[in-house]
Amino acid sequence: MAKFGWKVSQAPSNLAQECIKSKYVQDHRVTKFSNGSTTWRNIGRGWHLLQENCMWNLRNGENIHVWEDNWLGVGTLRSLISGPLQRGEVDLKVNKLGRGGNWDLRELSFHLPQAILNRILSMPPPHEESHSDILTPSFMVNGAFSLAQAYDAQLPTPWTNLDWIWKNNMEPKLKFFFWLLWKDRIPHMKLLHIRNIVPNSQCPRCYTIGEDSSHVIRDCSHSRGVWDMGAPQCPRGLSFTEWLKFNLGSKDSFKGVGWAVIFPYLCHEIWKDRTNVSLKNQKPAQPNTIIQRALTLARLRTKGGTYTRQEGGSSTPITREVVDIAIYVDASFVSIQEPVGLGGVIRNRKGDWEVGFSQCTFARDNSLAELRAIKLGLQIAKERNIHTATLFSDCVRMINLLSNTDGYADNYWSDLCECRKLWKDLPGVKIKHCSRTLNMVADGLAKVCRSNADSMNVTRIFPTPLVIF
Incomplete structure (x- = not known):
């Protein structure tokens, strides 16, 4: 039933959607779910599930209330803070918290706990030239409604990590x-x-x-x-x-x-x-x-x-692609409530370690974490004046999104824009896919960073190889 509601409210337009909207939604007035056809009443049965598991994707911040909307992914900010608000502060929008492409939290009357502050600072700040904010269910996968995740959202106990x-x-x-x-x-x-x-x-x-x-x-x-x-x-x-x-x-x-x-x-x-x-x-x-x-x-x-088993059944040794400079990046994601580790390593033409790097941040899902790992790799390349290199990631979906071959990007729009801007400044950098086996060092750095999350949103540089296995 929740999927029916999503199709009516947010799915790509089709004839059935238009028929239901024209009958039950007029001038932004919605007919009560207790009235109408069986289909409309069934949509009402799943509507509460849709509302309780929605999250705002921040773009320009003009539609998101700072205190009463879920835009951090862990509930509303008001539910995480105790104490009275100043007069008029309950209507404060997120777009008032960004200035000059950076976060400016002086509009808030509270000194936020460091854990919440770190989560806010891990997100790209709102920008007035961005698109409108979009509200999406937390159980969306690659732009489609996931029945499995919607089912998990109704379970009385949290999902067990196996x-x-x-x-x-x-x-x-x-x-x-x-x-x-x-x-x-x-x-x-x-x-x-x-x-x-x-x-x-x-x-x-x-x-x-x-x-x-x-x-x-x-x-x-x-x-x-x-x-x-x-x-x-x-x-x-x-x-x-x-x-x-x-x-x-x-x-x-x-x-x-x-x-x-x-x-x-x-x-x-x-x-x-x-x-x-x-x-x-x-x-x-x-x-x-x-x-x-x-x-x-x-x-x-x-x-x-x-040896690794390749397609066709033949066994061949693992080999790296020979490039002048290779940047391997990866992310370690567990859940939206826990910190995310980003890690990477830069190798020379011989495959030797040049420099390693890591950063602890937050992300709403694994795909966003992988995108932020790619963004971190591009930032390191720009800071170190590496204008010709190949950046490797084991996340095909994010590479396709960056190359505009995957159409659904609503959940990652702000990070995608920042990533594409960095990539545009580095025309000599290519982004390619690699196997997880070749990316084990970056993966290890990301896991170590996530497990030792003592400084958030700070990039660490490792000039010498680390023992991570």
């Missing part, structure tokens, strides 16, 4: 297996008993009642025999999910193999052994046998990590 599974370097089948463990959805006896497939929830190895994912992988006496032979010491009281996450992030090693590499194979081999006991009536394998199987698979995985 990057520790999906962005891990383990095999795809193991990522899916760990997702099932996190959901407690592997077909253990407790789940099968709930579905009336087996008569009880007894563990087939130790005969304990109530076998679940935690029991299969960690708590069963046969599983503990594996972990007692070399698992790193874990903090007490960890839940099963926290225990999985702790081991996947461990820096320890086991018999010459990183523990984070072998751990997924150990969990999977334990599950395979338990399945053989249940379905094939085999005896549980000895801990040494399970460990040896996992070690073999982990070592094969480690040896096979120097």
Whole structure:
């Protein structure tokens, strides 16, 4: 229903939209949703969701109220500040906070907390020559309405970040297996008993009642025999999910193999052994046998990590494009509430480190963060008088937006204008796409910057290489 409302209010014009508007919206007066056709009443059912999850995209600032509109992405400024406003200040517009292309917050009666001030200063200031401000739902993706994000907006609990599974370097089948463990959805006896497939929830190895994912992988006496032979010491009281996450992030090693590499194979081999006991009536394998199987698979995985699979099925070594000066940039984005890390490195023709740079800022989504990383790379090039270079980013969408090959740019208009202006001043700089593998150093600098967010909107320069992995 919210999507219907978006189509009527903001989607590209079409005949159905014009018919509904001509009937229910006249001279800016909107018919009550309780009246009218079934379609109009259904639009009303989703309208509150649309209103509660909208955010202003700042351009000239003439339509945005400083205190009562959501233009920072974290709610209205009034909801973040306690205390009375001066007379008439409630009607203050954002365009009054910009002068000469810079922010000027002297119109505000409050001394804003540093966290809010940093968020404001991370945005391009309003400019009177810009287009009108635009209100867009937070669940827009590439100019289209995302039903998945609209669904997430209605959930009573916040979305759980599972990057520790999906962005891990383990095999795809193991990522899916760990997702099932996190959901407690592997077909253990407790789940099968709930579905009336087996008569009880007894563990087939130790005969304990109530076998679940935690029991299969960690708590069963046969599983503990594996972990007692070399698992790193874990903090007490960890839940099963926290225990999985702790081991996947461990820096320890086991018999010459990183523990984070072998751990997924150990969990999977334990599950395979338990399945053989249940379905094939085999005896549980000895801990040494399970460990040896996992070690073999982990070592094969480690040896096979120097090549990338290209289209067509051929394996070729990773190579960099040879250019006189290369600027690699990347961003590290987690959520709109948390700081964003921007990072980059400049390399010479031989591929050697010339200088690194990073900056901590804020952004409403990952695409905007990637655009600001490109903008930071162009700023560094201009400051260091680099007029001929190739700037590499792993974000195809932002490169296309800068080249005018992607039509939807409403959410990023101000940053795009600043970025294009910088690029125009550097006609000898090309912007190209590169793989994430080639961009690992810039990505590492961005992640380190985001994790150590002590100074916001300040560019740091690193003349010598850093140890970031």
